[in-house]
Amino acid sequence: MGFSPTAQAKVVLLGSSGEEGSLSFFRSLNLEHVSPALLKGRGISPLSASPGWKDEVALLALMRRWFFARKPDAGFVLTDFPATLLQAKVFDEWLETRGEALSAVLAGPGAPEALVEHYGTLGLLPEAAVPAQS
Numbered sequence: 001m002g003f004s005p006t007a008q009a010k011v012v013l014l015g016s017s018g019e020e021g022s023l024s025f026f027r028s029l030n031l032e033h034v035s036p037a038l039l040k041g042r043g044i045s046p047l048s049a050s051p052g053w054k055d056e057v058a059l060l061a062l063m064r065r066w067f068f069a070r071k072p073d074a075g076f077v078l079t080d081f082p083a084t085l086l087q088a089k090v091f092d093e094w095l096e097t098r099g100e101a102l103s104a105v106l107a108g109p110g111a112p113e114a115l116v117e118h119y120g121t122l123g124l125l126p127e128a129a130v131p132a133q134s
């Protein structure tokens with residue numbers, strides 16, 4: 001049994017593009033929805049509420065375990081990660097290591113400007129998906 005191209009889509013939602021309407025659309029495509037909060041809720045890794053480099057390391061470790069445990073042809077919708085430019089660059093390295101590529105990156109209101117610029121430079125962020133800067 002083969003997978004359809006949408007089942008293999010790998011999408012990152014930046015900012016508040018992860019609102020319920022967008023997620024419902026992606027769920028209808030039968031893609032796995034992943035976020036650090038969901039993984040933490042499953043008890044995969046403890047992350048404290050206090051920000052700091054240890055939490056950054058724990059978050060990257062949590063997401064790395066998820067990324068490398070999944071089947072390479074499995075599609076996903078990723079929200080709340082990457083949240084920083086460092087996380088985006090690490091995630092890019094993971095994708096390259098597995099010979100994978102993102103299908104698209106969508107930016108909603110509140111998307112970090114550094115991430116919008118990063119993914120725009122890579123040609124993954126459609127012009128129409130870039131939020132208007134006020």
